[in-house]
Amino acid sequence: MIEVRGLTKAYGRTVAVDDLTFSVRPGTVTGFLGPNGAGKSTTMRMILGLDVPTRGQALINGQPYASLVSPLTKVGALLDATWIHPNRSARAHLAFLAASNKLPRARVDEVLELVGLTAVAGKSAGKFSLGMKQRLGLAGALLGDPEVLLFDEPVNGLDPEGIHWIRTFMKNLASQGRTVLVSSHLLSEMALTADHLLVIGRGRLIADQSTADFISQATEASVKVRSPQLAELRTALAAAGIRTTDSDGPTGPGGALTAFGTPIERIGDLAASHGVVLHELSPQTGSLEDAFIQLTGDSVEYSGTSTPGPTGTERTVAS
Numbered sequence: 001m002i003e004v005r006g007l008t009k010a011y012g013r014t015v016a017v018d019d020l021t022f023s024v025r026p027g028t029v030t031g032f033l034g035p036n037g038a039g040k041s042t043t044m045r046m047i048l049g050l051d052v053p054t055r056g057q058a059l060i061n062g063q064p065y066a067s068l069v070s071p072l073t074k075v076g077a078l079l080d081a082t083w084i085h086p087n088r089s090a091r092a093h094l095a096f097l098a099a100s101n102k103l104p105r106a107r108v109d110e111v112l113e114l115v116g117l118t119a120v121a122g123k124s125a126g127k128f129s130l131g132m133k134q135r136l137g138l139a140g141a142l143l144g145d146p147e148v149l150l151f152d153e154p155v156n157g158l159d160p161e162g163i164h165w166i167r168t169f170m171k172n173l174a175s176q177g178r179t180v181l182v183s184s185h186l187l188s189e190m191a192l193t194a195d196h197l198l199v200i201g202r203g204r205l206i207a208d209q210s211t212a213d214f215i216s217q218a219t220e221a222s223v224k225v226r227s228p229q230l231a232e233l234r235t236a237l238a239a240a241g242i243r244t245t246d247s248d249g250p251t252g253p254g255g256a257l258t259a260f261g262t263p264i265e266r267i268g269d270l271a272a273s274h275g276v277v278l279h280e281l282s283p284q285t286g287s288l289e290d291a292f293i294q295l296t297g298d299s300v301e302y303s304g305t306s307t308p309g310p311t312g313t314e315r316t317v318a319s
């Protein structure tokens, strides 16, 4: 369990983290989201005792990091996978970590096996691909078999297979009853990985709720309907006071509409009562990306226009 109470960090006049209070519970993957510069890394660094809070505190299983005995057995972290001695082999890197934390040497081969690096354990880590470095970073985080794990952007730059592997790996760690906090900008990936979300903007807490609630609260549920009798259906829905839009947009092939604010059963019943044939009737839920943009819009420190500037480059304006 991670508990953060009134956590604040100011760098001169910049308040990077502003009075954050939340708990990260065991048994689930908690996603830590926020626009660039929101304060995610600073928060993680304070939880891990790498930065000193200006105010407030962060506790791991009831204790600040600094007072943990054998901290690697309580909390493991992957903050920067490229932070490896380039000439050291994966096994030597982990053996060094194990020795400096008085952890059993046998654990090195166990964690290499867990992350699938046994076959390359003798190779220089400097020659590893980014995906292999991420696996080595995970192995380091798991060396002490900790209950609490923090991962900062663990899937950054990985290919789809690597992303899938890390997703499954994190879900497994949570299902073993561990506390897993993971930050990422890959929202479609976080929607698949995290059951719970902490969302921050400009250092402040915006949301602390289940991923499903976060999405449904910020986006409007709707129903997509495809029919060869679209005009009749549109008229029938309008007569029933149901708002619709053209699903395929002005340039699409037509034949489908989206109806808002009405249960799917009522749409189906109305179509049947007007003798309208349906080829599709499907519920549409908003995406995590839609919800994120909706709820963090005011917290984005630097936003770009989507219109290229006169030289063809994107204009960026501070909001």
Ligand SMILES: Nc1ncnc2c1ncn2[C@@H]1O[C@H](COP(=O)(O)OP(=O)(O)OP(=O)(O)O)[C@@H](O)[C@H]1O
Pocket (backbone or CB within 6 Å): 011, 014, 015, 016, 034, 035, 036, 037, 038, 039, 040, 041, 042, 043
């Ligand atoms: N050592 C530092 N000195 C001064 N300012 C800092 C320092 N570290 C972070 N900041 C500032 O604190 C704010 C939060 O930064 P932080 O890296 O925690 O955000 P983040 O949410 O992790 O961002 P990103 O998603 O871009 O990695 C930013 O305005 C950043 O410029």
